[in-house]
Amino acid sequence: MTAFPAATETGDMMKTAIYPGSFDPCTNGHLDIITRSAKIFDTLIVAVLTNNNKAPAFSVEERIDFLQRVTAGMENVRIAAFSGLLADFARTRGADVIIKGLRAVSDFEYEFQMALTNSKLNPGAETLFMTTSTDNMYLSSSVVREIAMYGGALDGMVPEEIQTKIYDKLRR
Ligand code: COA
Numbered sequence: 001m002t003a004f005p006a007a008t009e010t011g012d013m014m015k016t017a018i019y020p021g022s023f024d025p026c027t028n029g030h031l032d033i034i035t036r037s038a039k040i041f042d043t044l045i046v047a048v049l050t051n052n053n054k055a056p057a058f059s060v061e062e063r064i065d066f067l068q069r070v071t072a073g074m075e076n077v078r079i080a081a082f083s084g085l086l087a088d089f090a091r092t093r094g095a096d097v098i099i100k101g102l103r104a105v106s107d108f109e110y111e112f113q114m115a116l117t118n119s120k121l122n123p124g125a126e127t128l129f130m131t132t133s134t135d136n137m138y139l140s141s142s143v144v145r146e147i148a149m150y151g152g153a154l155d156g157m158v159p160e161e162i163q164t165k166i167y168d169k170l171r172r
Contacts, residue, residue, distance in 0.1 A: 014042040017097040017128075020086050022049050023063045024056040025166055027144055027158055029136035031070055033101040034077060036130060044077045045093055051083040057145055057170065070159045087121035098125050103132045103139075145170055 017037055023030060023046070038044045046067055050060045058066070060081050071077045082089040090098060098118060100111050115127035132139075135156070144157055148170040154163050 013096075015097065016043040016045065016093065016095045017041040017099050018045045018047050018086070018090050018093065018095040018125075019099040019101075020047040020049060020082070020089075022052050022054060022056060022141065023067060024052075024054070024058050024141045025063060025066050025144065025158065025162065026070060027136070027139050027141060028156065029101065029103070029132055029139040031159060032133050032136055033099065033130055034071060035074070037099045038074050038077050041097065042076060044074075044099075045095065046071070046077060046079050047082045047086070047089060048079065049083070050081050062165075062169070066162045066165070069161050085121060087118045087125065090118075090125040091122050095125055098127045100127060100129050101132050102129045103137050 017040070019030075019034060019037055021030065034044065034046060048060060048063050048067065056063070064079050064081060067079045071079065080093075086098065098115075100115070102108060102111060111129065115129075118125065118127060139157055144154060144166070147154060147157070148166045149172055151167070151171055154166065158166060
């Protein structure tokens, strides 16, 4: 049987991926993509967009804090803020890959356009789509915000360790 040498023995490059988003707030759907991507790449940078047109409910500091809490213990995951173009951020961080989660066919058209645009702006970064697990198909940050606003149960949608903080901010 042929033994495959380790990447370090062959001199292969370490691979860095970026998983960008607003994470307003992060959900179990995001965490699922983060966990699975972190197993594939040497370093995963979760990149939080700061100049968002959507006027986020949570500040950048809060969104970063949530992500840091839910990824504590994942040694190759870094949380970073970015503004401007994702393609430029990927270049400055030396990232080879941009990870996007796909939930439904409705996500595809927009994501396809973004992937083509990003590859035009930075041909060095390849967009990879990862399908969301079926449990999280229906999830989105805005659904989570709406449920929290009216005090509904967030179990199974958002990691337990950040639920109270989400209610504290949003519950009416
Ligand atoms: N599980 C659960 N929810 C998910 C999900 C998953 N796996 N993947 C996406 N979502 C949700 C998000 O929470 C978000 O929900 P919301 O609309 O209720 O807030 C929604 O799906 C859209 O997510 P996404 O497509 O990741 O958009 P985003 O706004 O979070 O992030 C950026 C978009 C940051 C990736 C993009 O705007 C960007 O790259 N901006 C920088 C500017 C740039 O370079 N533009 C491109 C060139 S024109």
